[in-house]
Amino acid sequence: MKLFSCGVCGSTVHFDSIRCEACGTGLGLAPDICDIAMLRDACGMAEDRHGGRWRLCAHNTPDAGCNWLVAEADDDPWCLSCRLNRVIPNLANPDHRRLWKRLEAEKRRFVYSALRFNLPITPQSRDLRGLAFDFLADGPGFSERVLTGHAGGVITINIAEADPVERERMRQEMDEPYRTILGHFRHESGHYYWDRLVRDTDLLEPYRVLFGDERVGYGAALQAHYENGPPVDWGERFISTYATCHPWEDWAESWSHYFHMVDTLETAFAYGMRLTPRTGLTGALSVDAGLDPYETRNFDALMAQWMPLTLALNSLSRSMGHAHAYPFALASPVIDKLRFVHHVIHGGVFADGRSRPSPEIASSF
Ligand SMILES: [Zn+2]
Ligand SMILES: [Zn+2]
Ligand SMILES: [Zn+2]
Incomplete structure (x- = not known):
């Protein structure tokens, strides 16, 4: 992951930063250019260091916590990461809100890498070959258990993976040395990109x-x-x-x-x-x-x-x-x-x- 710098005072800021600790400027990440942009006013517009104009993602809310930006000329309300979502959990449930927010933070790290590699990452809603995410919670019955996996461009993640206690329990049950949310995104995306980049080539x-x-x-x-x-x-x-x-x-x-x-x-x-x-x-x-x-x-x-x-x-x-x-x-x-x-x-x-x-x-x- 890159380090970034505040465009106002030059201090080092990070991928997840929403504010410069040194000068207090509000920040967001402009994913199209993989750089930080500075919030210029209270109405949620931001400007990057080259004068490009951005607005906050529609998921820049306490529940979702997205710090990514959307180019001013882009008419999609969601950023390049959030627009990949097809299903999100029921946010009336506070546990779902907490878990989903963690998942989205890790998903942005995966999307960042895909953008840096210049991999195709179009939402399936726009392109049938594109990618979509379903974030689902287990239902009460055994048959309603959600399996994390990939099928036909849709990556399904069981939101329980964002609960550290549950993830550690599963890690031990599966006898794995390593189990992280980011690892899930990277692994499941591998199945998607195998279909796109290997299968028919x-x-x-x-x-x-x-x-x-x-x-x-x-x-x-x-x-x-x-x-x-x-x-x-x-x-x-x-x-x-x-x-x-x-x-x-x-x-x-x-x-x-x-x-x-x-x-x-x-x-x-x-x-x-x-x-x-x-x-x-x-x-x-x-x-x-x-x-x-x-x-x-x-x-x-x-x-x-x-x-x-x-x-x-x-x-x-x-x-x-x-x-x-x-x-x-x-x-x-x-x-x-x-x-x-x-x-x-x-x-x-x-x-x-x-x-x-x-x-x-x-x-x-
Ligand atoms: Zn600053
Ligand atoms: Zn977003
Ligand atoms: Zn797999």
Whole structure:
């Protein structure tokens, strides 16, 4: 994630900032330009540092808490993130309001990454190939349980995932080392973008070579996974145990992981992080985050920064008494899968919504 600066006093402000702590100026994020804009008056208009005019998203309310802005010329009342919603929970219920607000805050982080990668992110209400979100709560009966997942461009999230107690309970039940709201958005978006960017393209065969044949029955594969568990050597080929259950899930887990990696590297880049461990042989542990990871086409350069950065990140977490912030190990086949995700994302043809990656990318796998 980038760091931002207040356009009035120059102080550092953040992605979620609604006010500059130094000079008191009201702020919003203009997602179309991935920059902060300054609120100029009480009627909710904002101006970016280049003179562009913006207004508050219609979800800039206490219930929704959206700090994103809509371009003045855009007639949609909602920002680029909120307009993706198809169903939101019943806000008459205070628990729903609290949980939904948390989900939206994390969703904006996912949408930010999609915008930085120049991925197509059109609402399904405008384009049948587009994306939509349903945020749903469990009903009283077992049959009314909401399953988080993706189908046909609609990502469904059970709002209970925003409750930290419930999420931790599910994490332990599933025996997962890592479970976050943002991770859900990234994972489910992987299924959507597989349909858009891989399924009907030259990348399908190279995908199958790396991840396996997705035509094997999904339901039976999932059932076998829950009955038998992962293969004992899963860590030599997969990023997570869940990735072992089907090639679609392996892809979505790898896609999600690539987002974790790039967004965390961008934070390191924004802070100008340089790490030079004070031990003997330090070359492999050094970091000089000098590349904007959303822009760079050099996957190996990203990976060279990532491994030592995660070692330092985990050491810092342990010093604070927390578990490892990054509870993963990347075997060589997993790195190849991440490299493939990198190439799919940087096919360079997505700005206009086309989904066919460039031929040289397809032939390099
Ligand atoms: Zn300021
Ligand atoms: Zn919004
Ligand atoms: Zn999945």
